[in-house]
Amino acid sequence: MTKVLIAFYSRTGVTEQLASAIAEGARAEGAEVRLRRAREFVPAEVMAKAQGWKEQADAMNARYEAPTEADAEWADAIVFGGPTRFGAISAELKAYIDSLGGLWFQGKLNGKVGSAFGSSSTPHGGNESTLISLYNPMAHLGLIIVPLGYADPAMFKAGTPYGASSVSMNQAAPPSADDLEVARFQGRRIATVARALSAAHVTATKA
Numbered sequence: 001m002t003k004v005l006i007a008f009y010s011r012t013g014v015t016e017q018l019a020s021a022i023a024e025g026a027r028a029e030g031a032e033v034r035l036r037r038a039r040e041f042v043p044a045e046v047m048a049k050a051q052g053w054k055e056q057a058d059a060m061n062a063r064y065e066a067p068t069e070a071d072a073e074w075a076d077a078i079v080f081g082g083p084t085r086f087g088a089i090s091a092e093l094k095a096y097i098d099s100l101g102g103l104w105f106q107g108k109l110n111g112k113v114g115s116a117f118g119s120s121s122t123p124h125g126g127n128e129s130t131l132i133s134l135y136n137p138m139a140h141l142g143l144i145i146v147p148l149g150y151a152d153p154a155m156f157k158a159g160t161p162y163g164a165s166s167v168s169m170n171q172a173a174p175p176s177a178d179d180l181e182v183a184r185f186q187g188r189r190i191a192t193v194a195r196a197l198s199a200a201h202v203t204a205t206k207a
């Protein structure tokens with residue numbers, strides 16, 4: 001069975017909904033999915049300054065384990081997602097990526113599928129730059145990056161060629177039906193590509 005890790009950060013639940021739709025798509029292709037939420041590392045007093053931050057984090061943490069090195073080693077495909085932070089990826093997700101240095105050093109992520117998704121507040125607030133900024137660490141980790149292109153009719157209505165996305169208008173708008181359709185397509189696509197790569201034995205190697 002193809003194994004898919006969806007490692008995401010979400011503070012207010014928008015990216016979480018995209019993650020869930022990607023999981024749905026991957027499962028529809030027969031994949032086993034681990035959904036994992038990266039944890040906050042800021043002090044409690046910083047979280048307390050944003051209304052509802054701690055409560056939403058606690059609720060999501062009850063639903064999802066934190067992503068680990070073992071999850072990344074287990075996976076045939078790793079999908080990273082998170083909200084835009086000043087046009088780039090969130091520190092919480094980056095901290096998880098940075099924790100993969102040991103696996104990177106051993107060449108253990110080489111040949112796995114990598115893909116990205118995310119959410120911004122405004123239409124031109126940095127969704128695409130955030131997804132592209134995720135491509136940089138994926139390339140270093142040795143992942144085979146799988147974008148979406150316009151390879152499905154859903155792509156002509158929503159999303160980006162770089163990965164599923166949504167515009168939350170300061171969390172007022174949940175992902176639309178079209179956004180979720182793109183996310184499900186992403187799940188199907190990465191599961192299909194990961195299955196093909198596994199069959200072709202494009203596996204991790206020690207440098």
Ligand SMILES: Cc1cc2nc3c(=O)[nH]c(=O)nc-3n(C[C@H](O)[C@H](O)[C@H](O)COP(=O)(O)O)c2cc1C
Pocket residue numbers: 009010011012013014015016082083084085086087088119120121122123124125126167168169170171
């Ligand atoms: C510190 C910070 C920086 C942000 N930077 C941007 C930004 O550059 N562009 C944007 O459109 N939204 C920005 N946002 C908003 C979030 O990316 C957006 O609300 C997103 O939909 C939240 O997703 P989530 O519910 O998964 O946390 C920022 C939010 C915070 C807290």
